[in-house]
Amino acid sequence: MKGIIFALLGGACITLQGVANSRISGDIGTWQAAAVTQLTGCILALIILLFARDGSREGFTSVKPLYRIGGALGAVIIFSEVTSIQTIGVTFTISALLIAQLCLTFIVDLNGWFGMKKRKISPAQFIGIGMMIAGVVILKF
Incomplete structure (x- = not known):
């Protein structure tokens, strides 16, 4: 918590x-x-x-x-x-920042960069990031 x-x-x-x-x-x-x-x-x-x-x-x-x-x-x-x-604007900037952070953290987790433990990414996580991207696109238009 x-x-x-x-x-x-x-x-x-x-x-x-x-x-x-x-x-x-x-x-x-x-x-x-x-x-x-x-x-x-x-x-x-x-x-x-x-x-x-x-x-x-x-x-x-x-x-x-x-x-x-x-x-x-x-x-x-x-x-x-x-x-x-x-x-x-603020909304789209923060949305894009969050998506960029999530995408890069997936790569860091997959490869174990910076001494982090390698982790597998589940299909549900890929769907989640896809939904976030879709949400930003919908929000933009």
Whole structure:
């Protein structure tokens, strides 16, 4: 249950962040909005880290270099999301983001990328993603 609650919270924050970034980019530019968002996110994460202290400093050096680019992907995500929101609107942007996330997670699960356990994808899951895509197409038209 805890995982679902955090997933819902994260999804809501992604949507709100996208809308806020779109408004910010209208005032200062898209890449500037990405920079501001990444900076404020870093500051908040550092503040939480100071209070949570749930890891060690040595843990930073044990992270594989490939995984360290995760934060850098955030800038691309923000730029893409802001540009998309300004072009097609919030609803279709979030719908497309969710579909892209699901499709890529299927690939990650199938191949066991990033040290994840390989998982089989059931036909029902493929039908589900197909229904989501159909829903977005219906919503669009």
